[in-house]
Amino acid sequence: xxxxxxxxxxxxxxxxxxxxxxxxxxxxTLAEKETQIGGKLNQWDRxxxxxxxxxxxLDFINKNLVDSKARVxxxxxxxKISKQNGGxxxxxxxxxxxxxxxxxxxxxxxxxxxxxxxxxxGIYENVITSVDLEEMFRxxxxxxxxxxxxxxxxxxxxxxxxRDEKVGNHYCSQVCCVTAVKQxxxxxxxxxxxxxxxxYMDLRMFGLQFExxxxxxxxxxxxxxxxxxxxxxxxxxxxxxxxxxxxxxxGRPLKMKVDLLVLMVGFVPSAGTTEIGKMLNLDLTPxxxxxxxxxxxxxxxxxxxxxxIAGTCKSPKTIADTFADARAATLKIKEFxxxxxx
Amino acid sequence: MNxxxxxxxxxxxxxxxxxxxxxxxxxxxxxxxxxxxRRKIGRxxxxxxxxxxxxxxxxxxxxxxxxxxxxxxxxxxxxxLAFGWFLLIVLGAAESKIYGRDLLxxxxxxxxxxxxxxxxxxxxxxxxxxxxxxxxxxxxxxVFLAYLKRIYARLFGLKKTTKHIxxxxxxxxxLWLIFPLRLLAESLTSGIYHNxxxxxxxxxxxxxxxxxxxxxxxxxxxxxSLSVGAFFVALPYSRYMHIPTExxxxxxxxxxxxxxTTFTNFSQIEVYSCPRCGICIDKCQMxxxxxxxxxxxxxxxxxxxxxxxxxxxxxxxxxxxxxxxxCPVGISLMNHRLVQRNKLISNGYNFQFLKNGIPExxxxxxxxxxxxxxxxxxxxxxxxILEKAGTDFVFIDxxxxxxxxxxxxxxxxxxxxxxxxxxxxxxxxxxxxxILVTSCAICYKVFKSNYDxxxxxLHHSEFILELVKSGKININKSGLRAVYHDPxxxxxxxxxxxxxxxxxxxxxxxxxxxxxxxxxxCCGGSLGNIMLGYEEKNKINAAVWKEMMVxxxxxxxxxxxxxxxxxxxxxxxxxRDIAEIIADAVQISPVKPNHQxxxxxxxx
Ligand SMILES: Cc1cc2nc3c(=O)[nH]c(=O)nc-3n(C[C@H](O)[C@H](O)[C@H](O)COP(=O)(O)OP(=O)(O)OC[C@H]3O[C@@H](n4cnc5c(N)ncnc54)[C@H](O)[C@@H]3O)c2cc1C
Ligand code: SF4
Ligand code: SF4
Ligand code: SF4
Numbered sequence: 001x002x003x004x005x006x007x008x009x010x011x012x013x014x015x016x017x018x019x020x021x022x023x024x025x026x027x028x029t030l031a032e033k034e035t036q037i038g039g040k041l042n043q044w045d046r047x048x049x050x051x052x053x054x055x056x057x058l059d060f061i062n063k064n065l066v067d068s069k070a071r072v073x074x075x076x077x078x079x080k081i082s083k084q085n086g087g088x089x090x091x092x093x094x095x096x097x098x099x100x101x102x103x104x105x106x107x108x109x110x111x112x113x114x115x116x117x118x119x120x121x122g123i124y125e126n127v128i129t130s131v132d133l134e135e136m137f138r139x140x141x142x143x144x145x146x147x148x149x150x151x152x153x154x155x156x157x158x159x160x161x162x163r164d165e166k167v168g169n170h171y172c173s174q175v176c177c178v179t180a181v182k183q184x185x186x187x188x189x190x191x192x193x194x195x196x197x198x199x200y201m202d203l204r205m206f207g208l209q210f211e212x213x214x215x216x217x218x219x220x221x222x223x224x225x226x227x228x229x230x231x232x233x234x235x236x237x238x239x240x241x242x243x244x245x246x247x248x249x250x251g252r253p254l255k256m257k258v259d260l261l262v263l264m265v266g267f268v269p270s271a272g273t274t275e276i277g278k279m280l281n282l283d284l285t286p287x288x289x290x291x292x293x294x295x296x297x298x299x300x301x302x303x304x305x306x307x308x309i310a311g312t313c314k315s316p317k318t319i320a321d322t323f324a325d326a327r328a329a330t331l332k333i334k335e336f337x338x339x340x341x342x
Numbered sequence: 343m344n345x346x347x348x349x350x351x352x353x354x355x356x357x358x359x360x361x362x363x364x365x366x367x368x369x370x371x372x373x374x375x376x377x378x379x380r381r382k383i384g385r386x387x388x389x390x391x392x393x394x395x396x397x398x399x400x401x402x403x404x405x406x407x408x409x410x411x412x413x414x415x416x417x418x419x420x421x422x423l424a425f426g427w428f429l430l431i432v433l434g435a436a437e438s439k440i441y442g443r444d445l446l447x448x449x450x451x452x453x454x455x456x457x458x459x460x461x462x463x464x465x466x467x468x469x470x471x472x473x474x475x476x477x478x479x480x481x482x483x484x485v486f487l488a489y490l491k492r493i494y495a496r497l498f499g500l501k502k503t504t505k506h507i508x509x510x511x512x513x514x515x516x517l518w519l520i521f522p523l524r525l526l527a528e529s530l531t532s533g534i535y536h537n538x539x540x541x542x543x544x545x546x547x548x549x550x551x552x553x554x555x556x557x558x559x560x561x562x563x564x565x566x567s568l569s570v571g572a573f574f575v576a577l578p579y580s581r582y583m584h585i586p587t588e589x590x591x592x593x594x595x596x597x598x599x600x601x602x603t604t605f606t607n608f609s610q611i612e613v614y615s616c617p618r619c620g621i622c623i624d625k626c627q628m629x630x631x632x633x634x635x636x637x638x639x640x641x642x643x644x645x646x647x648x649x650x651x652x653x654x655x656x657x658x659x660x661x662x663x664x665x666x667x668x669c670p671v672g673i674s675l676m677n678h679r680l681v682q683r684n685k686l687i688s689n690g691y692n693f694q695f696l697k698n699g700i701p702e703x704x705x706x707x708x709x710x711x712x713x714x715x716x717x718x719x720x721x722x723x724x725x726x727i728l729e730k731a732g733t734d735f736v737f738i739d740x741x742x743x744x745x746x747x748x749x750x751x752x753x754x755x756x757x758x759x760x761x762x763x764x765x766x767x768x769x770x771x772x773x774x775x776x777i778l779v780t781s782c783a784i785c786y787k788v789f790k791s792n793y794d795x796x797x798x799x800l801h802h803s804e805f806i807l808e809l810v811k812s813g814k815i816n817i818n819k820s821g822l823r824a825v826y827h828d829p830x831x832x833x834x835x836x837x838x839x840x841x842x843x844x845x846x847x848x849x850x851x852x853x854x855x856x857x858x859x860x861x862x863x864c865c866g867g868s869l870g871n872i873m874l875g876y877e878e879k880n881k882i883n884a885a886v887w888k889e890m891m892v893x894x895x896x897x898x899x900x901x902x903x904x905x906x907x908x909x910x911x912x913x914x915x916x917x918r919d920i921a922e923i924i925a926d927a928v929q930i931s932p933v934k935p936n937h938q939x940x941x942x943x944x945x946x
Contacts, residue, residue: 115910118716165876168911232716 002027003337006090006099008078008276011039012319013311014105015061016326021103022068024334029099030065031076031092033272037062039107045137047319048175048182049209057319077272081279088306101306101333104282104290105326106272108312110265111161111169118232119157119263126151126241127233127261129160130176133183141190143260146239150191151259155243156180157230158200162266171287173266174316177204180264181217188221197224197256199245207318228254233261267316280304289315299325300332308333345442345458349564350450356571357449363578364586371590371607379599379608386597395593403588404428408670412621413499419491420619422484424585430477437470453570456528456542457563460535467537475539478525485521502629504620504640506581513580516573523569527562530555584617588671591615601674603756605681612673616643622665622675627864628658631885632878639665639675646678654873656682661752661870663834667860683754691758696744696765700772704736707775709766709789711782712745713903719918720781720903723925724802730928731814736773743769746780748788748831752870759792767793779805781921783832783902784869790836801832803842803901803920810848810924817927822850824923825895827886827909828862829902842901842920849927853893863889865900867908883908891915899923 005021007014010032018030036042038061044054065072076093083089087100113121113129120127125146136143145151158180162173177200184196203225205211217223228247236242241261245254269277269289277284283291283303290309293301300308310329311322372380386392401407404425410417434452439445441459451458487498495503506514525542532538533546533555549555577583591611601609622639629635637658645651659679666675701707708728714720728735747762770778770793777798780786786801793799800808809815826846832838839859846852857863866882868874874882890898891914898913900906901920909917 117719117907117910120718123718123722166911168876168880234715234718 003100004029004087004098005101005103005333005337006088006092006097007031007103007105009039009104009106009272009311009313010034010037010072011105011107011311012041012057012061012322013107013313013326013329014039014103015065016323017103017105017310017330018070018072019061019064019068020327020330021333022070024330026334026337028068028070029073029092029097030070031073031078033075033077035074037065037072041319043131043138044134046182046186048178049207049213051182078276078279081276086306100337101308103308103310103329103333104273104276104302104313105309105311106276106313107270108267108273108316109270111167111173111268113160113263113265115167116160116164116263119160119230119261120233120235120241121263124233124235124239124241124261126235126239126259127263129263129265130179130183131265133187133262137183137186143187143190145259149259151194153195153256153258154187154191154197154260154262155230155241155256155258156184156196156198156262156264157243158198158203158264159229160263160265161268163201169266169268169287172204172316174204174206175318176264176266178207178210178213180262181205181210181213181223183262184223185213185217185221188223195224196222197226197258199226199228199230199243201227201229226254267312269313273313280307282307285315287315289313298332300329301336306336308336345448345451345454347454347457347563349560349567350454351567352564352571353450353453353567353574354448354571356574360574360577364583367578368590371611375607379594379606382597382599383594386593391596395596398592398596399589402592402670403585406670408672409619409621412668412670415487416491416498416500416619419484419487419498422480423488426477426481426484430474430481433470433473433477437466437474440466454563454567456531456537457559460531460537471537471539471543473539475541478521478528479541481521482525485518488518500620500624502620502623502635504618504623506618507644509576509580510618513573513576513582516569516576517582519569520566520573523562523566527559527566530559530562534559581616581618584615584671587611587614588617591671595672601677601681603677603681603684605678605685609678609681612671612678613643613647615671616640616673617671618644619670621668621670625664625668627660627662627664627866627882627885631866631882639669639673639678642679643673643675646682651682653686656686656754657871658873659871660830660864660866660868660874662830662864662868664861664864667834680752680754680756684756685754687753687755691755691761693758693761693765696761699769701738701769702736703772703774704734705776706733706735707738707770707773707778708735709738709743709746709770709778709780709785711739711780711785711903712742713784713907714781715739715742717903717906717919720906720921723919723921724781726925727806727809727815727921727928731809733809733814735779736775738769738773746782746785746788747792748784749869751788751792753872759788763788763792767795770795770797777805781903781919783829783835784904786838787831787835801836801838801841801901803832803845804838806921806924807841807845810845815924816929817848817924818929819848820850820927822897823853823893823895824850824897824899825853825855825890825893826858826920827865827890827898827900827905828859829900829905830862830864830868832901833862834860846899846920846923849923850897850899853895855890855892857889865905865908867904869904879908880911884912887912887914 004027007018007030010030014030015037018028021028038058041054041058047054073092078092080091081088087098088102090097090099110131161167162169180198184198187196205214226247227249228245231244234242240257240259242257247254277290285291290313292299302309308329310326406417406420409420438447438452438455491498528538528542529545532543533550536543538546594608599608618640623629623635626638628637637655642655661676663676710721744762744765747759750759777800779800779802781802789799863886865886866879897915898909898917899920906917906919
């Protein structure tokens with residue numbers, strides 16, 4: 001009989017793993033709590049580093065998944081998982097399934113910017129997040145402030161909810177720096193006369209071509225970079241936002257009025273990741289992501305036999321890294337299932 | 343009556359040593375007291391305050407009322423030891439004086455009375471024999487509880503008991519022996535002469551049945567005398583110094599003397615008045631949430647007494663006031679911490695950035711505070727309420743303004759804080775307002791305690807309550823179940839407990855926790871402790887969250903922007919400020935927006 005793998009979460013990681021595991025000859029069920037595959041990717045317009053449309057990547061994983069004929073349960077959340085005959089019994093929505101292995105790919109949530117109340121998200125209309133800005137891009141590249149006017153000056157705040165002990169997250173979310181650079185250029189494309197400022201602590205351009213994007217943003221698009229943390233934002237009567245920044249290169253405090261403030265929200269473990277982790281009693285990293293069995297030698301297994309992890313439920317990642325990680329997990333699962341046959 | 347034997351010497355030497363050392367100390371303390379404080383004593387002694395002093399000494403030094411409030415069993419233990427012993431001394435003295443018909447007998451007459459007095463035919467003997475035995479039993483029950491407390495501290499509501507220094511141990515061992523030895527000595531004597539009461543004679547007759555009581559008697563009296571002598575010698579160097587010192591403390595405090603910004607001899611007396619009861623250890627969240635007992639006030643006072651104050655310890659305290667709230671001696675523990683900080687800080691600040699502006703004039707001056715600027719939802723809610731109620735107000739620190747000075751004060755920089763206070767005070771006065779309203783519990787505390795303003799200072803919860811009561815705004819009540827967190831600076835710091843609760847009860851259902859009002863926990867975000875890292879603060883906050891959620895509220899409401907920010911991380915339910923709750927619950931009522939109200943109408 002074919003071995004059965006149950007996958008929780010149908011973002012890039014879960015969908016890619018599902019089609020790969022079918023190709024390897026396993027029975028696969030994928031449970032996704034939403035009505036569509038792709039997770040966060042559905043919210044992005046164009047992707048770094050190449051500015052290709054997110055829709056292209058979505059089409060790719062959707063097509064593979066449909067072709068693979070893996071069983072996909074939409075609108076499905078997991079209420080309970082118990083051990084059974086060396087495998088697992090999973091209560092998914094109204095169904096009860098048995099599985100020989102479980103792959104968790106429940107991803108991340110963006111940091112809730114309301115917690116950082118001094119930036120006024122949810123209070124001032126002209127403070128938005130990087131996610132909101134992507135939505136503007138997807139809705140036909142229209143950027144307006146609350147008065148339905150085109151903003152003349154736009155600020156990007158890096159590290160919102162990341163590298164910030166005050167909110168309890170001291171880690172770097174990795175992709176927001178380059179996302180800010182990408183978004184700043186896109187804004188200049190749409191509003192060539194607008195002034196764009198990025199306020200950063202330091203720029204983490206770790207991927208190939210990221211540094212080139214950073215250079216392009218300054219040389220070709222005239223984006224301004226100011227090293228310093230925004231300490232607070234206040235709303236003027238006309239709805240513009242007054243920000244206070246400690247410019248750490250110039251060594252003095254700075255006040256600036258912007259028409260739109262974009263918060264580069266970081267990664268936190270998704271609610272589903274936390275919930276499943278608790279359900280199975282999985283080990284967590286100090287940052288509360290799911291912890292791999294070994295940080296170098298086995299990054300796909302967990303402390304529980306037969307339970308594997310892939311994608312951003314483990315740590316912040318780019319899409320390319322998420323793909324690679326999902327495929328790595330499938331190999332580990334194959335090894336486990338075939339080893340247990342003997 | 344022959345009333346001398348060589349064995350009275352240890353007792354006598356001990357007693358005279360104690361008296362000499364203690365009175366030398368008292369003399370020195372009073373002599374070097376600040377002049378103002380000395381005058382207060384002079385005036386106090388001649389005033390009716392003296393009655394209060396006597397009453398408090400009776401209630402606190404003998405009955406230990408405040409300890410009873412914390413834990414009845416602990417209270418009984420302290421009372422039986424103190425009050426019981428006190429009565430033994432008083433009655434013993436009376437007995438010996440009546441019997442000897444000598445008002446000026448030696449101090450050891452009553453102590454060794456039974457050894458020297460064998461006939462029991464006097465008409466009053468039956469009374470004394472019974473009462474003295476009864477009192478001895480009373481004290482012994484306290485001694486027994488004291489043994490028990492060492493083993494089962496939890497019975498007494500204490501999770502931790504104080505760790506003792508050498509003289510404490512010497513004193514405690516001799517104290518624990520005094521009363522059992524007295525029982526033994528009196529019983530042995532009564533075994534021979536039957537001059538005891540129900541307890542000593544009963545035990546004596548029993549022992550006489552199988553023991554050579556005649557031979558043992560003398561040794562037992564020797565041991566008794568030695569234990570009392572040892573206790574008296576150790577006393578001034580041990581925690582038991584608190585017994586005589588607390589009397590002094592109560593009197594001076596009643597005469598109006600306090601520890602404020604400098605360490606005076608009165609502060610020294612406070613330090614010596616601490617019995618190291620250990621109540622403050624459990625109350626401190628550094629202990630309960632972080633497992634770190636070191637910063638507890640009892641140990642901090644120890645270092646002051648030993649003149650070994652460590653800077654780290656001075657700053658490792660949230661100035662939350664929980665220990666002070668429950669300290670049975672009423673020592674100003676927080677001021678002691680700040681005074682020590684004051685000795686350490688350097689005053690290199692320049693205040694040239696303070697630029698005087700001219701605020702508009704209005705009836706109400708609203709001062710949001712720096713923390714409120716970091717929580718704009720509170721600021722917005724307040725402006726909405728002020729406008730809805732049609733008040734004539736000016737937003738004093740709209741563009742930032744200067745800090746209220748309280749954070750500097752908490753760091754021990756009283757001189758720097760004074761500069762900020764002066765600056766803000768001028769600005770507030772220039773607005774010609776009758777009422778100053780602030781949204782920040784921290785600002786409120788300093789406005790109330792240090793600004794000396796000739797106008798009414800209200801926290802926004804008090805102010806909004808006045809608006810509701812006088813019908814200036816109407817609010818809708820919902821069925822939402824919320825828990826209210828008392829901010830340290832507003833609750834214990836300024837004693838505002840009821841107004842926020844009353845106000846909230848107009849808008850939602852309040853559920854309680856085990857930590858309401860005086861017993862409220864610190865959210866962990868305190869500006870008072872600069873030694874804590876964010877991780878530790880988060881840990882404290884997580885522990886507080888657990889307690890706040892016991893009755894499953896749907897929301898946490900607080901009245902301080904810093905508390906709100908602190909609770910907001912890892913919040914299991916939404917966190918809001920009291921002003922936000924009211925701003926949302928305000929009815930769209932027919933109050934005319936520009937109708938200006940006289941201040942006495944708004945908050946009269
Ligand atoms: C603003 C922003 C822009 C970005 N832009 C780029 C970019 O341009 N290029 C790039 O390489 N990367 C980008 N990223 C990163 C990219 O979004 C991630 O690498 C990628 O989405 C990770 O995919 P995932 O499958 O691990 O997680 P997710 O996309 O979070 O997918 C998790 C899935 O699991 C489901 N799920 C969760 N819990 C449960 C449950 N209990 N039961 C069932 N299903 C559940 C969710 O609904 C979701 O579908 C960006 C990130 C941000 C924040
Ligand atoms: S990637 Fe950049 S913006 Fe994001 S957390 Fe790291 S340093 Fe901050
Ligand atoms: S400081 Fe107060 S509570 Fe603490 S041990 Fe001393 S008397 Fe007890
Ligand atoms: S003020 Fe608070 S933190 Fe400081 S010692 Fe007392 S209880 Fe502990």
